[in-house]
Amino acid sequence: MPRIAKLNKTEMAARLSNVFQENGYEGASMAMLAGAAELSKASLYHHFPNGKKDMADKVLAHAGARLQKYVLAPLNGKDTPEKRLANSFEGVAQYYEGDVPFCLMNSLLVGEGKALFQQQINTAVGMWQAGLERAYLEMGLATEEAERKARSRLVAIQGSLVLCRVENSRAPLEECLQAFK
Numbered sequence: 001m002p003r004i005a006k007l008n009k010t011e012m013a014a015r016l017s018n019v020f021q022e023n024g025y026e027g028a029s030m031a032m033l034a035g036a037a038e039l040s041k042a043s044l045y046h047h048f049p050n051g052k053k054d055m056a057d058k059v060l061a062h063a064g065a066r067l068q069k070y071v072l073a074p075l076n077g078k079d080t081p082e083k084r085l086a087n088s089f090e091g092v093a094q095y096y097e098g099d100v101p102f103c104l105m106n107s108l109l110v111g112e113g114k115a116l117f118q119q120q121i122n123t124a125v126g127m128w129q130a131g132l133e134r135a136y137l138e139m140g141l142a143t144e145e146a147e148r149k150a151r152s153r154l155v156a157i158q159g160s161l162v163l164c165r166v167e168n169s170r171a172p173l174e175e176c177l178q179a180f181k
Contacts, residue, residue, distance in 0.1 A: 025113030
């Protein structure tokens with residue numbers, strides 16, 4: 001008989017997400033995932049019949065909903081483009097939570113995960129870049145400059161996340177976002 005989950009679905013997704021963020025798709029073993037979910041492997045399969053792929057899909061959907069709430073939705077608000085950008089960058093700080101923030105999308109694109117999740121992740125990043133570009137266009141930037149600035153913001157954020165891992169600190173992300181103000 002499967003063990004009853006002690007965690008609700010949101011808590012379970014967050015715990016599983018941590019395993020995928022820190023280890024990538026291939027590096028996340030069933031033992032690690034079961035331990036994080038506080039379930040036996042058999043119970044984990046009860047909740048996720050297709051195993052690790054189901055878990056990663058659930059985690060990616062949860063992350064996508066958070067990205068939408070904290071980062072993308074503010075870009076589509078009714079405020080001025082400057083305020084929408086500021087709100088979105090504040091949302092980035094909330095989206096990448098923790099003392100040492102990790103990028104789930106980046107972690108899932110390593111090895112076997114790339115073939116499984118690249119299309120979904122490309123779509124999410126494309127929406128993020130498009131939202132930034134729209135705001136910069138509305139601020140009066142030419143199309144090429146808006147595209148360049150949006151891309152440079154994404155590059156800076158992702159680069160800061162690498163430094164967060166290297167330095168074992170949240171400071172690089174905070175410094176990056178502060179520079180956008």
